[in-house]
Amino acid sequence: MKRSERIVAMTHHFKENPRKLISLPYFVDSFQAAKSSVSEDIDIIDEMFQSLGIGRIETTAGASGGVRYIPDFNHDQGRQFIDRLIHVLEDPNRILPGGYVYMSDILGDYNYIRETGKVFGAAFKDVDLDYIVTVATKGIPLAYAVAEVLNVPVVIIRRDPKVTEGSTVSINYVSGSSRKIQTMALAKRSIQEESNVLLIDDFMKAGGTIKGMENLMQEFNATVKGIAVLAEAEDEDEERRVEDYVSLLKIQEVNERSGAIKVIPGNYFNS
Amino acid sequence: MKRSERIVAMTHHFKENPRKLISLPYFVDSFQAAKSSVSEDIDIIDEMFQSLGIGRIETTAGASGGVRYIPDFNHDQGRQFIDRLIHVLEDPNRILPGGYVYMSDILGDYNYIRETGKVFGAAFKDVDLDYIVTVATKGIPLAYAVAEVLNVPVVIIRRDPKVTEGSTVSINYVSGSSRKIQTMALAKRSIQEESNVLLIDDFMKAGGTIKGMENLMQEFNATVKGIAVLAEAEDEDEERRVEDYVSLLKIQEVNERSGAIKVIPGNYFNS
Known part of the structure; x- marks a missing residue:
């Protein structure tokens, strides 16, 4: 040959x-x-x-x-990708009633997901991880894209425990945006004790969901080695409950009336 | 250079x-x-x-x-992969109360997911598709792995419509195994009218969920061009409601008492 x-x-x-x-x-x-x-x-x-x-x-x-x-993924290439993503996101047609931003099409496009996985993969390449942990539903593709780069298994926390997963550990938590008490559950056999985990989700506002994931990880004696969110939003009314995380996008403003969306690169690009 | x-x-x-x-x-x-x-x-x-x-x-x-x-993915390589998967699955420790088989670790391992995506990618490589459609939660990684091969966007049907996706179309359906009435919902803007879609899920027994997905697709005037399930199970009590599908695994027997699991290759390998 x-x-x-x-x-x-x-x-x-x-x-x-x-x-x-x-x-x-x-x-x-x-x-x-x-x-x-x-x-x-x-x-x-x-x-x-x-x-x-x-x-x-x-x-x-x-x-x-x-x-x-x-x-690895070159920091400049990562930044170019995020700038493209910001351009796609800042489309007034994405504004939904309630001031939400429609992102499902972006999260459904593997071309975006693959690049996001590479950026997070580079961000956490030197961290020793046993699992990447996400919560259903929208964080799942991101978790797998990072898992592909880091060669680490994915574990999915569910909102509704299923009989097909065996016995589960569940906790209640307060969702930041809705202030409602919600449940998350994880199959007992999905994580070994004393593991190192990376938490990942698509979106963080007050940080209630991530905080809930942290609490659930304590039940498994797991150590949270990193937190990754694709997009964070500023939340004036609340104090953020999560301090140390990596974000790729920051949604600064969503104005339903004027149709303005302002998105900037997340804290990963601050340095 | x-x-x-x-x-x-x-x-x-x-x-x-x-x-x-x-x-x-x-x-x-x-x-x-x-x-x-x-x-x-x-x-x-x-x-x-x-x-x-x-x-x-x-x-x-x-x-x-x-x-x-x-x-593409060579048929023999696909068969070798499925034989490895069967070996991993036929472990009595996987049997859960109720006769279910624990598969979350397999679905969490990108090495298995990537190969599964390649086999389905090869199975549907000549089909003209606009979307790959799955239903939360366990089908999601499979859908993305196929999407990666076929370069087609993924659309996720949810059991619980979320405010962050805008207006949705929802239907009720009867789940085959539990005989319960359930709901599935899809954001209106997630699929364009008259699209060609591939439905994908991790598991099919009586076929109620797939049938529900088919009905939901009708609401979007979409044409179902193919149905892909990782594992099917025989269901003696029920008539299967879905005829034309591709499966990679067939769970023939799960005996809680004797601890026996019998898995054979699915219908994709029949020819």
């Missing part, structure tokens, strides 16, 4: 298996190629991935060693 | 943009390479993708022409 052919197959393999350790003999056997050739192939891929701003190939020496693709 | 470097960048680009038309000048400009060199690169990638069983690069001639990566 020629170098160019091996490079197609290996680039494909790395992109399908982010963060998984692959032994060099695996490639050597698959391609019937010399180890030195495979090493050179990997150097070429590594350099190109770095110059594309999509991560690097990490090499571990020794008997249990191998290579591993660690995805 | 050398051929091997261009091939890394182009393989990456194709895999990130399935089914999107890319003009040759885009690559020519990006790499400052001759058109003939880029064409040769594409031929190499095309041949390698075909030999890996992951699809092909389609070339369209003319002024508005270009190249497009059409993903």
